[in-house]
Amino acid sequence: MATHSGNGDPVVHLREFFLARQPILDNTQGLIAYELLFRSAAAGPANVTDDLLATASVMANAAEMGMENVVGSSLAFVNVDVTVLMSDFVSFLPHDKVILEILESVKVTPEVIARIEQLAAAGFRFALDDVIAASEDVLRLLPVVEIIKVDIRDMAQDDLELLSARFKLAGKKLLAEKVETIEEFENCVRLGFDYFQGYYFARxxxxxxxxxxxxxxxxxxxxxxxxxxxxxxxxxxxxxxxxxxxxxxxxxxxxxxxxxxxxxxxxxxxxxxxxxxxxxxxxxxxxxxxxxxxxxxxxxxxxxxxxxxxxxxxxxxxxxxxxxxxxxxxxxxxxxxxxxxxxxxxxxxxxxxxxxxxxxxxxxxxxxxxxxxxxxxxxxxxxxxxxxxxxxxxxxxxxxxxxxxxxxxxxxxxxxxxxxxxx
CATH class of the missing domain: 1.10.3210.10 (Hypothetical protein af1432)
Structure with missing residues (x-):
């Protein structure tokens, strides 16, 4: 059962969610970051709202958990939606250790852009999650984000080449996610990707x-x-x-x-x-x-x-x-x-x-x-x-x-x- 923090936001107990960290590598296959995933333990189909509630809860308790204990000297990528982005929870996170990963579900508004700029001024860095096309919202966020995460699973090679070339031309760092084979890794290196997420290195x-x-x-x-x-x-x-x-x-x-x-x-x-x-x-x-x-x-x-x-x-x-x-x-x-x-x-x-x-x-x-x-x-x-x-x-x-x-x-x-x- 969820309780509430002082400002009325629900906080999930530790026993109600799972924590996972997924490694992010550079092009020498060295570890540089982890994506932290907080997933609801509730039975039934995955519930995005519950997962983000868990994320917000962890942010609220980040000081107690100690981000450095979870990721060591590496950076932490943390998913945020509009609710989390606009909330005070973000301020609990150490800006020098965290990349805020804007979910693809975020609808871009002037208020969202202003909030990202405000947090960027406070030292936070941003990535765009699960990009599969240069949509209107992606292009509007491009000036305020540093890293583009491209979901390479099921993406045609021609589309991957065009998309990566476009974002590289815009001066963005590229992160290939769902990389499961060494061949996929090598292909993404050839296309200019900077970072890689997936368990190809453990196969x-x-x-x-x-x-x-x-x-x-x-x-x-x-x-x-x-x-x-x-x-x-x-x-x-x-x-x-x-x-x-x-x-x-x-x-x-x-x-x-x-x-x-x-x-x-x-x-x-x-x-x-x-x-x-x-x-x-x-x-x-x-x-x-x-x-x-x-x-x-x-x-x-x-x-x-x-x-x-x-x-x-x-x-x-x-x-x-x-x-x-x-x-x-x-x-x-x-x-x-x-x-x-x-x-x-x-x-x-x-x-x-x-x-x-x-x-x-x-x-x-x-x-x-x-x-x-x-x-x-x-x-x-x-x-x-x-x-x-x-x-x-x-x-x-x-x-x-x-x-x-x-x-x-x-x-x-x-x-x-x-x-x-x-x-």
Whole structure:
């Protein structure tokens, strides 16, 4: 049930909506922003009014939630309609962290233009959402927006070329949304798009003969030593043989996400302080960080994998409190769920190389068992626009509430952001 804020506007309780963040990448495939989606948990067909009510509610509580905890160092794209745009809710958002995304349903009036100009003067930036044509309303908003989001799904190539050329000529940044394949990404890069939204980067592109980088190979060999219960000196020697791996490991274990109370300055200390299970965890994370050490933006695979890993760990701890082994296996499922995309190999080939428990294998290959249910829930929330009807039934099977899921997600986002700061 909704309550009301001081100015009479309805505010939705946390338990009544789902929160999702969808990554936005630049043309080097580095992470630069997230679109934040707030969707009503009400049963039945998607209700735009309820979704925007949820958005307004989150704006009203943005200070409490902490935008930086949700998106880290990235920007946040937030949907706004006329009601939200004209309301005081917008002022709760940090203008330096947010791009206000004007929905296609907004009817452009002199009052709307004046409000956008007022907010722009206060430091807010604007994007146009779901543009599929240069309509009259789009053209009227063109002078006051910075980014045009083009929905490329089902758009003919000729139309996409004409539309992108027109907006580029107007000096606008272009964001391609619903990009689902590497071919679509490459096509949009060729057309001059600047930003990309969609899960093409998380889809495995299996390349025959592809080899792991030397550092990835070193990490895999070290993980094998840990699995075979090699002695500590052998593990330390293996780390020291790859200088970059040692440096990256030290940097990551000293990040806020590691939760250590004092700084670790040597590899032997890292091995001793972390313990073998925790070292295995940080090596899994390091696999995602290694390909990204060129200095560009944060790897979206690193962010997605660490978020999934932490979210599944928190779910497992909620379902079976105090069972560390159960939670550790859940974390492994989340982290490993994107290794096919990372390595360009089938998941079966990866499992053959990295020995895992049967229940972990079942979750990764077939989304079966309790870990499989948790992984499905994480994937559904990422794809909330198409998978929303599946969320509540999956939560019920796991014995979790919407409120618990939202709290766990916020904790997972914050943890993933802190890990990325050390990667």
């Amino acid at each position: 495995p592109v299996v390349l025959v003969g592809r080899k792991l980088s030397p550092s990835q190979l070193a990490i895999m060999q070290l993980m094998e030593l840990l699995r075979s219960d090699a002695d500590g000196s052998a593990i330390e020697r293996a780390i020291k043989q790859d200088a970059s791996m040692g440096l990256n490991l030290l940097r990551m274990v000293n990040s806020p996400g590691a939760g250590l109370t004092h700084r670790v300055d040597s590899l032997s200390q890292a091995v001793m302080v972390l313990g073998r299970r925790q070292l295995q965890r940080w090596l899994q994370i390091l696999l995602y960080a290694e390909p990204n050490k060129s200095g560009r933006s944060v790897s979206p695979l690193l962010m997605l994998a660490t978020t999934r890993g932490k979210l599944l760990e928190l779910m497992a701890d909620q379902i079976h409190p105090g069972n560390r082994g159960y939670a550790e296996r859940a974390f492994t499922v989340g982290i490993m769920s994107l290794m096919d995309a990372l390595f360009g190999q089938t998941m079966q080939a990866i499992i053959d190389q990295i020995g895992v428990a049967d229940e972990v294998s079942q979750a990764l290959l077939a989304r079966r068992g309790p870990y499989g249910e948790m992984l499905k829930l994480a994937e559904y929330i990422e794809r909330i626009e198409v998978a929303r009807p599946l969320l509540v039934p999956t939560l019920r099977r796991l014995g979790l509430s919407i409120e618990q899921l939202n709290a766990m997600q916020l904790a997972a986002f914050e943890w993933s952001n802190s890990v990325a700061s050390g990667a």
